[in-house]
Amino acid sequence: MDFRPSDRVADLQGRIERFMTEHIYPSEEALFRDAFSQPDDFRQWRPLALLEDLKAQARRQGLWNLFLPESASGAGLTNLEYAPLAEIMGRSWWAPEVFNCDAPNTGNMEVLERYGTEAQKQQWLEPLLDGRIRSAFAMTEPAVASSDATNIATEIRRDGTDYVINGRKWWTSGAGDPRCKLLITMGVSNRDATARHGRQSMILVPADAPGVRIRRYLPILGVSDAPHGHMETIFDNVRVPAENMLLGEGRGFEIAQGRLGPGRIHHCMRMIGIAERALERVCRRLGNRVAFGRPIAEQSVWRQRIARARCDLEQARLLTLKAAWMMDTAGNRVAKAEIAMIKIVAPRVASEIIDMAIQAFGGGGFADTVMTMAYVYARTTRVADGPDEVHADQLARFELARHAGRDPAHTGGTPAVMVAQGKDYERSFPMAAE
Structure with missing residues (x-):
């Protein structure tokens, strides 16, 4: 294993560090003030103008979508190459979004890149890569122990040329942003499947689909995390076209x-x-x-x-x-x-x-x-x-x-560690034989 950065990665490290020093660190105080100083003000759910300015500057400098190796719109970096860049971005709460490398959008873009159809990519991936829209990932539920994802109960039911979704999610991160246009949603599509891990599917749900409702935002340790937000989301007979299914039923x-x-x-x-x-x-x-x-x-x-x-x-x-x-x-x-x-x-x-x-x-x-x-x-x-x-x-x-198999160091009889220079173990320690 060689963890030395390539010349290209070293160059990106230097450029990101300079951007952090010149633009992001000096902006942190103003960004926190704009986002969190009035937590009950409706303005908190609006995009932050300063953050959008920083994103435009980062994009002009080619510091954009660095996380995605497969996409022509990404930087073509491996996980190992991207890791030190993510470390630099992690130094500031705001930096990942500035470079369009923030969760859950990175994960959602990777899902669309790897598993989406060409039509799905055109509708959702391209505007996400371009930074024109935001997205959320709807998986966790309040009524079950979601640490075991086979418990997830949201229903995804086929009805003719559509799927109908019913359920209740929470900690739907990113759903509070008014630019959030897509919820990648996990639910049960076949409760009778023999394999427990073959019952769940993922489907693309437009955030403005009839029946999608944000019930409330959930603060994290008392912080709203606006304008991003972590929301409790209701799916009430939400109907989406069958072509919104990702990869196929049962592959969630x-x-x-x-x-x-x-x-x-x-x-x-x-x-x-x-x-x-x-x-x-x-x-x-x-x-x-x-x-x-x-x-x-x-x-x-x-x-x-x-x-x-x-x-x-x-x-x-x-x-x-x-x-x-x-x-x-x-x-x-x-x-x-x-x-x-x-x-x-x-x-x-x-x-x-x-x-x-x-x-x-x-x-x-x-x-x-x-x-x-x-x-x-x-x-x-x-x-x-x-x-x-x-x-x-x-x-x-x-x-x-x-380590469930036979110990390769054990050859039968008294273990070697119990024998001292040919002496019987029990004779060496008489108390053990009594």
Whole structure:
């Protein structure tokens, strides 16, 4: 494995870093103020003019759709090549959208690119790649434990040349944006299918289809996340043409796995980016503050925390890069254990480092919007795309299966570790024989 960036990726890294320094970091305060200062004001659900200006500048500089390797409209980068770029973007709450590389739109565009028909791509993928519309992913439901996606109960029923959709979704991220025109929706199309993972399908639902209703927005740790929004969505006899079905009935889990693998890489590298920024801020803060007669940076408890943070961060980065490399070289199915590992490790590491940064800033840490929103992102990612517990359970099952066979080091009789220079084990330790 060679994680050194190619000349092209190194060039993109430099260009994105310059854009972040010149445009995004100086705009953060104004963007947060415009989006969150009046959470009950209807204006929060309008696009942010400053953000749209930044997007136009990024596009003019060719920093657009970098995530999508297959598309002619993308940059043609592999997962491993895109990973360090996602890390840089992750340093700011706003940056991924500026480069048209934000969730859930990236995952939705990948779904359309890989599984959509030419007509579906023309109707939905092209305007998404162009940034003219936004999209949402409707999977999670409030009435069931959605960590087991076979529980999902929304009904997708064939009726002549249409499908009719009925159900209730929540945490439909992105549905609050008035530019959201598409809901990629997962539901049950065949409850009687023998295979549990063959009962679900994904279908394209126009956001303005009759019967689609946003019931309410759901704040994340008290934040509206406007104008993006995480919505509770009702599907009441929503009728869409049969050609809106993705890939075919019963293939929803196949699509989900294809969608979520790269998405987890993106999330985890963004986590590493914001954790890196948090650690940088901790070090600067502790070097400038004096408590009990000496700089806080000289006090051992903080040195231990910083050292641990650096170790954890480097391990998380290397593990994520390895997972990206395996996805590129062996495929998502072979890399499933590594994908599970990064989804467990990266959000936890980021949460701990950002929490440490808030602690280092004392009372000011709770008023620092950059760090508090970073914590919101890191903490919610421990649930998004499958909670930690599900990934840990899956990873443990992989590990148990891998070691279920006979121990190749065991040749029969007394294990070698129990024999010392030809002496009988029990004679060497008489108490064990009694």
